Amino acid sequence: MLTIYSDDHHLHHGRCELMDGQLMPCFEMPSRADHVLQRVRDRNLGPVQAPTDFGLAPLQRVHSRDYLDFFQGAWARWAASNLDGDLLPYTWPARTLRRVLPSSLHGQLGYYSFDGGAPITAGTWQAAYSAAQVALTAQQAIQHGAHSAFALCRPPGHHAASDLMGGYCYLNNAAIAAQAFLDQGHAKVAILDVDYHHGNGTQSIFYARSDVLFTSIHGHPEAEFPFFLGYADELGEGAGEGFNFNYPLPAGSGWERWSAALDSACDEIERYAADIVVVSLGVDTFKDDPISQFKLDSPDYLVMGSRIARLGKPTLFVMEGGYAVAEIGINAVNVLEGFETEGATQ
Numbered sequence: 001m002l003t004i005y006s007d008d009h010h011l012h013h014g015r016c017e018l019m020d021g022q023l024m025p026c027f028e029m030p031s032r033a034d035h036v037l038q039r040v041r042d043r044n045l046g047p048v049q050a051p052t053d054f055g056l057a058p059l060q061r062v063h064s065r066d067y068l069d070f071f072q073g074a075w076a077r078w079a080a081s082n083l084d085g086d087l088l089p090y091t092w093p094a095r096t097l098r099r100v101l102p103s104s105l106h107g108q109l110g111y112y113s114f115d116g117g118a119p120i121t122a123g124t125w126q127a128a129y130s131a132a133q134v135a136l137t138a139q140q141a142i143q144h145g146a147h148s149a150f151a152l153c154r155p156p157g158h159h160a161a162s163d164l165m166g167g168y169c170y171l172n173n174a175a176i177a178a179q180a181f182l183d184q185g186h187a188k189v190a191i192l193d194v195d196y197h198h199g200n201g202t203q204s205i206f207y208a209r210s211d212v213l214f215t216s217i218h219g220h221p222e223a224e225f226p227f228f229l230g231y232a233d234e235l236g237e238g239a240g241e242g243f244n245f246n247y248p249l250p251a252g253s254g255w256e257r258w259s260a261a262l263d264s265a266c267d268e269i270e271r272y273a274a275d276i277v278v279v280s281l282g283v284d285t286f287k288d289d290p291i292s293q294f295k296l297d298s299p300d301y302l303v304m305g306s307r308i309a310r311l312g313k314p315t316l317f318v319m320e321g322g323y324a325v326a327e328i329g330i331n332a333v334n335v336l337e338g339f340e341t342e343g344a345t346q
């Protein structure tokens with residue numbers, strides 16, 4: 001399987017995040033992608049290539065121009081104030097407040113974010129931009145006939161909505177790739193989000209549309225981030241009604257319960273008759289993940305990959321979360337190897 005990877009992810013390294021009342025070093029750190037890349041090489045998964053630059057146009061198909069302009073220019077505005085630290089929001093237009101766009105940097109940052117979990121540093125725009133190009137380059141490989149490809153994106157993307165950053169995410173790599181498939185002639189794309197956290201950004205981008213089926217298996221938002229989206233009764237709206245399926249699971253869920261949800265999601269993808277499957281591949285479902293509560297073990301990820309392969313569809317894997325850094329490479333590459341092994345026997 002071809003892997004697309006850019007060293008630019010090192011340009012993004014947030015200093016701290018607020019967790020359980022304390023400022024902690026960011027769990028979303030550069031060594032995550034380094035470990036995955038090392039495992040790809042150790043297992044001889046296939047060639048590793050740098051991304052092609054497709055420019056801003058495919059990003060603008062998913063994200064609003066004002067959001068992209070704000071994100072691209074935010075660090076320069078912050079640096080001009082000579083403050084030493086990451087740019088982090090602290091006020092949001094929640095209920096009772098007005099959704100107005102202020103002129104101040106911090107006002108605008110609150111407007112364009114939904115939490116304080118997406119620090120902007122000097123290199124964040126470039127890292128996120130390159131991650132989107134990684135996803136688009138892997139998408140192109142499938143567009144040109146590959147059965148599968150792995151976009152080793154960092155920072156991740158599935159929490160980012162059309163004009164909102166949050167949850168370590170800035171640009172929605174999976175959504176940008178899904179939209180590119182549609183723009184290049186495909187009629188139906190299914191997204192399977194297996195990250196521990198609900199892909200709220202992806203859901204919101206496609207919620208009113210029938211050309212993208214969104215399915216997500218995740219920690220129940222009653223108890224887990226992002227709390228305010230990801231419930232089972234969110235089925236889509238308007239033309240998108242019936243094209244959104246959430247499988248929220250309780251803390252402590254292991255492979256048996258998780259894989260039953262995967263079977264259900266795969267049934268929906270088969271019923272939909274998708275042309276292409278885009279997998280938002282987070283491996284923070286792992287039993288030793290420091291911020292998550294599921295109990296999947298490393299061999300389970302091989303089975304996950306083989307189940308996805310049995311869909312028989314061209315499949316783009318897009319890296320999302322996973323914070324047990326020592327095991328992230330093993331678990332992510334296990335999914336890809338399980339997919340390839342199953343595909344070879346079909």
Ligand SMILES: [Zn+2]
Pocket residue numbers: 195196197282284321322
């Ligand atoms: Zn996650």
